[in-house]
Amino acid sequence: MVLQLDKLNKIFNAGTPLENHVLHDISLQVSPGELVALVGASGSGKSTLLNVIGLLDVSSSGELRIQGHLTQGMSEQQRTQLRSESIGFVFQFHHLISAFSTLDNVLMPLMLRYGKPSAEQTAYGEYLLNEVGLTDYMRQPTNRLSGGQQQRVAIARALVTRPALVLADEPTGNLDTQTADEVFGLFERFNIEHQCAIVIVTHDTRLSSRCPRTIRLTDGRIVYDGASADSDGVNAHL
Numbered sequence: 214m215v216l217q218l219d220k221l222n223k224i225f226n227a228g229t230p231l232e233n234h235v236l237h238d239i240s241l242q243v244s245p246g247e248l249v250a251l252v253g254a255s256g257s258g259k260s261t262l263l264n265v266i267g268l269l270d271v272s273s274s275g276e277l278r279i280q281g282h283l284t285q286g287m288s289e290q291q292r293t294q295l296r297s298e299s300i301g302f303v304f305q306f307h308h309l310i311s312a313f314s315t316l317d318n319v320l321m322p323l324m325l326r327y328g329k330p331s332a333e334q335t336a337y338g339e340y341l342l343n344e345v346g347l348t349d350y351m352r353q354p355t356n357r358l359s360g361g362q363q364q365r366v367a368i369a370r371a372l373v374t375r376p377a378l379v380l381a382d383e384p385t386g387n388l389d390t391q392t393a394d395e396v397f398g399l400f401e402r403f404n405i406e407h408q409c410a411i412v413i414v415t416h417d418t419r420l421s422s423r424c425p426r427t428i429r430l431t432d433g434r435i436v437y438d439g440a441s442a443d444s445d446g447v448n449a450h451l
């Protein structure tokens with residue numbers, strides 16, 4: 214199992230007048246190679262859940278295992294190591310470093326972990342940029358790229374460490390429909406070719422229905438976990 218959550222809760226500002234119980238007894242499992250859409254109304258807790266799963270935030274109670282490793286009780290250093298070994302992130306705003314070349318942005322997670330990337334690692338970064346159709350832009354700074362191209366760089370960057378799990382928070386949120394389709398197609402392709410599990414937060418029902426599995430949150434609770442819409446797009450939960 215790549216991901217196992219058991220009765221996970223998240224309470225912001227616990228014990229204060231601003232207490233906000235955002236995630237309620239979340240239990241779920243994700244197997245290697247699954248493509249899962251995480252959906253729900255604004256404020257339902259999707260980003261909070263993704264941040265906890267991605268070890269960017271801590272839960273208040275319950276258990277979270279990543280590739281079998283129980284994360285509760287880990288030191289910050291252990292969490293950072295597990296995160297950099299196992300998880301790739303793609304956000305709506307891609308957080309690229311505009312002064313760096315496209316290739317150096319892709320190699321950044323490796324540089325942060327190992328220092329100067331090896332020839333093999335650099336070749337893999339180049340391969341990924343080729344896969345997302347950006348071979349010609351490898352040596353150019355990323356601020357010359359369009360929004361869709363920058364999101365492709367972010368996808369290549371998320372995959373460069375060969376993570377078992379990719380977490381994507383509204384990765385197509387700021388893209389036009391056609392570009393969003395293309396970027397989503399890359400997730401589908403990498404999911405099949407690299408067998409990485411992907412959890413993708415999206416408001417776009419066209420895209421969530423292309424994921425085999427949908428998890429829906431309402432007010433911080435899982436209210437649906439199962440097959441996404443059928444080919445007719447007819448499904449009660451959507």
Ligand SMILES: Nc1ncnc2c1ncn2[C@@H]1O[C@H](COP(=O)(O)OP(=O)(O)OP(=O)(O)O)[C@@H](O)[C@H]1O
Pocket residue numbers: 225226233235253254255256257258259260261262
């Ligand atoms: N750092 C924080 N401190 C206190 N409350 C927070 C914090 N972060 C999020 N929340 C609250 O948690 C709830 C869920 O927010 P979250 O961003 O996870 O929802 P979401 O489903 O991702 O929404 P959206 O689709 O709009 O991004 C909201 O009530 C929000 O105000």
